[in-house]
Amino acid sequence: MVAARYAGRSAARTSRTIVDLVRSSGVVSRVELAEMSGLTGASISRTVKRLLDDGLLVETGQSDATGGKRRTLLELNTAGRFAIGVSIDDARITYVLVNLGGEVVGEFSSEGIGASPPRAVVRRMAKEVRAVLSTGGVTSAAQVTGIGVAAPGRLDLRGTAMRSSREATEWEQFAIEPALQEATGLPVTLEHDYVCAALGEFWVGRVPAAEDFVCFFAATGFGAGMVLGGEVYRGSSSNAGEIGHMVLDVGGTPCWCGSRGCLEAVAGPRAVVGRALERPGLAAALGLSGHPDRVRADFAAIAGAAAAGAAVTGGADCLDVVRDSARNVAAAVLSLTNVMDLDRVVLSGPAFAEAGAIYRDAVRDAVSGLSFLRQVHPVVVELSQLGLQSAAIGAATVALDGGLIAPVSSPPR
Ligand SMILES: [Zn+2]
Numbered sequence: 001m002v003a004a005r006y007a008g009r010s011a012a013r014t015s016r017t018i019v020d021l022v023r024s025s026g027v028v029s030r031v032e033l034a035e036m037s038g039l040t041g042a043s044i045s046r047t048v049k050r051l052l053d054d055g056l057l058v059e060t061g062q063s064d065a066t067g068g069k070r071r072t073l074l075e076l077n078t079a080g081r082f083a084i085g086v087s088i089d090d091a092r093i094t095y096v097l098v099n100l101g102g103e104v105v106g107e108f109s110s111e112g113i114g115a116s117p118p119r120a121v122v123r124r125m126a127k128e129v130r131a132v133l134s135t136g137g138v139t140s141a142a143q144v145t146g147i148g149v150a151a152p153g154r155l156d157l158r159g160t161a162m163r164s165s166r167e168a169t170e171w172e173q174f175a176i177e178p179a180l181q182e183a184t185g186l187p188v189t190l191e192h193d194y195v196c197a198a199l200g201e202f203w204v205g206r207v208p209a210a211e212d213f214v215c216f217f218a219a220t221g222f223g224a225g226m227v228l229g230g231e232v233y234r235g236s237s238s239n240a241g242e243i244g245h246m247v248l249d250v251g252g253t254p255c256w257c258g259s260r261g262c263l264e265a266v267a268g269p270r271a272v273v274g275r276a277l278e279r280p281g282l283a284a285a286l287g288l289s290g291h292p293d294r295v296r297a298d299f300a301a302i303a304g305a306a307a308a309g310a311a312v313t314g315g316a317d318c319l320d321v322v323r324d325s326a327r328n329v330a331a332a333v334l335s336l337t338n339v340m341d342l343d344r345v346v347l348s349g350p351a352f353a354e355a356g357a358i359y360r361d362a363v364r365d366a367v368s369g370l371s372f373l374r375q376v377h378p379v380v381v382e383l384s385q386l387g388l389q390s391a392a393i394g395a396a397t398v399a400l401d402g403g404l405i406a407p408v409s410s411p412p413r
Contacts, residue, residue: 011047011050014039014043014047015047015050015051015056016401017037017039018033018037018044018047018048018051018057019051019056019057019076019100021033021036021037022057022074022075022076023076023100023101023102026075027060027073027074027075028073028074028075029063029071029072029073029074030044030045030048030071030072030074031071033048033074048074054080055077055080055081056076056077056080056081056100057074057075057076057077057080058074058075058076058077058080059072059073059074060073060074060075061073076100076101077100078099078100078101078103079099079100079143080100080143081099081100081143081144081145081400082097082098082099082100082105082133082136082138082143082144082145083097083098083144083145083146083147083148083396083397083399083400084096084097084129084132084133084144084146084147084148084186084396084399085098085147085148085150085196085391085392085393085394085395085396085397085398085399086125086129086147086148086149086150086392086395087149087150087151087193087196087389087390087391087392087395088112088113088121088149088150088151088152088193089112089113089152089193089219089220089296089350090112090113090114090219090220090293090295090296091112091219091220091296091297091300091350092109092110092111092112092350092388093109093110093111093112093113093121093125093128094107094108094109094388094389094391094392095107095108095109095128095129095131095132095392096132096389096392096393096396097132097133097135097136097138097396098393098396098397098400099136100400102203102204102397104389104393105136105137106132106133106134106135106136106137106138107132107135107389108128108131108132108135109388110124110128112296113171114293115293117170118170118171118174118176118179119179122176122179122180122183123183125180125183125184126180126183126184129147129184129186141185141186144186145187145399145400146186146187146188146189146399147180147184147186147187147188147189147395147399148188148189148191148196148394148395148396148397148398148399148400149176149177149180149188149189149190149191149395150191150192150193150195150196150197150391150392150394150395151176151190151191151192151193152192152193152219152220152221152223153171153172154172154239155190155192155237155238155239156173176188176190177189177190187399189398189399191394191395191398192223192225192238192239192241193217193219193223193349193391194215194216194217194222194223194224194225194241194349194391195223195225195232195241195394196225196390196391196392196393196394196395196398197215197217197225197346197348197349197384197386197390197391197394198213198214198215198217198225198226198227198232198346198394199225199232199394199395199397199398200348200384200386200389200390200391200392200393200394200397201213201215201346201348201384201386201390201394202227202394202397203393203394203397204385204386204393207227207344207346209230210229210230211227211343211344212227212228212229212340212341212342212343212344213226213227213342213343213344213345213346214226214227214333214336214337214340214342214344214345214346215227215345215346215348215384216243216329216333216345216346216347216348216349216363217348217349217390217391218269218329218347218348218349218350218351218352218359219296219349219350219351220268220269220270220295220296220351221244221264221268222243222244222263222264222268222329222332223241223242223243223244224241224242224243224336225241226240226241226340228340243263243332243336244262244263244264244268245257245259245262245263245264246262246263246332246335246336247259247260247261247262248261248262248263248266248267248328248331248332249261249266252265252266253265253266253271263328263329263332266328267324267325267326267327267328267329268325269295269296269298269299269351270295270299271325272299272302272303272321272322272325273288273290273295273298273299273302275321275324276288276298276302276317276318276321277290279314279317279321281314282314282317282318285313285314286298286301286302286305286314286318287301288301288302296350296351299351300353300354302318302321302322303318303322303351303353303354303355303358304354304355305318305319306318306319306321306322306323306354306355306358307354307355307357307358319358322355322358323358323362325359326355326358326359326361326362326363327362327366329359329362329363330359330362330363330365330366330367331366333345333363333366333367333381334363334366334367334370334371337367337371337373337379338371338372338373341373342379343377343379343380344379344380344381344382345363345367345379345380345381345382346382346383346384347359347360347363347381347382347383347384348383348384348386348390348391349384349390349391350388352383352384353387353388356383357383360381360382360383363381364381367379367381368381
């Protein structure tokens with residue numbers, strides 16, 4: 001039984017390796033696949049036959065005969081399978097539909113979960129999943145490998161509970177995977193939003209597979225997707241990466257997690273809004289509500305004014321407040337860089353939409369000027385190019401991989 005299960009997993013891995021190689025090669029023969037993968041010709045033939053039968057690959061003519069016999073060429077059947085990626089966030093729910101080639105062929109977004117109860121959100125998501133399928137022209141559920149869900153919060157040991165925050169405690173123990181699976185009829189895989197954002201960077205080919213890198217993800221809280229030697233570092237309970245609860249100020253501001261002086265408590269969007277509200281006249285000038293359910297909207301207004309600077313009313317005050325947040329984020333990233341000896345840090349997530357450059361510059365200055373290893377090697381610090389879809393794209397790759405949790409080894413061309 002154990003051997004049979006191992007053989008099944010091994011076959012799935014081989015299939016994925018072949019799919020990845022065909023994806024990165026474009027058009028390729030069986031002989032070339034054997035050379036690139038190190039697998040035997042017999043293993044390649046068996047796997048390719050299965051992938052052709054499943055409609056994942058297609059034969060696409062013959063190679064030119066140059067000295068030897070002509071070879072049948074293979075390519076990915078990009079319309080053979082699709083996957084849905086969803087990122088769930090306080091401010092917005094973002095959906096993408098990707099094909100087997102990694103292209104985004106459908107997209108949809110709707111209002112965030114706010115204070116809505118989990119069951120109501122799942123009912124709404126089931127309708128929205130149908131909407132994103134129709135934007136991509138996908139009519140058969142059989143073509144869809146599943147739904148990857150990127151969400152904030154702690155995963156429990158079954159991987160089903162997803163979210164924890166002061167405002168929405170109902171989410172803490174809510175098992176979203178079975179609920180969404182039942183509502184849509186599709187397999188659902190849950191993953192941390194910050195891990196998905198890191199996988200999204202791999203998917204678009206931005207990060208070389210050999211690099212050790214961290215994707216610092218900012219939404220209402222912060223997380224760090226850590227990829228070491230091409231594999232996601234997961235920790236003992238698949239919860240590694242909670243950089244928002246790195247203590248920066250011992251004995252400082254209480255954090256909702258129970259500790260004090262956490263990065264999120266001193267520099268997260270909620271802290272930034274709190275500090276802006278203390279400045280006379282700023283709330284009125286920017287139309288800040290100060291309501292706990294409106295943290296992200298308030299933060300976006302402050303970050304937007306900070307990016308505009310002195311040109312707008314309250315801009316100088318906002319720049320002050322956001323720069324203070326960015327200095328704290330930079331200190332946390334610097335510490336992580338020193339601990340982990342990283343090659344690259346990518347800043348990603350919806351909270352960087354308005355003032356990402358302020359955060360990037362602060363992190364870049366701290367890392368290039370103060371990294372303990374700055375004389376040994378440089379560390380690249382950059383903003384993600386995936387915008388609001390970064391976590392959803394990564395979540396789709398999780399679903400496309402059929403639930404195998406590992407980064408895509410070969411990005412699409
Ligand atoms: Zn905390």
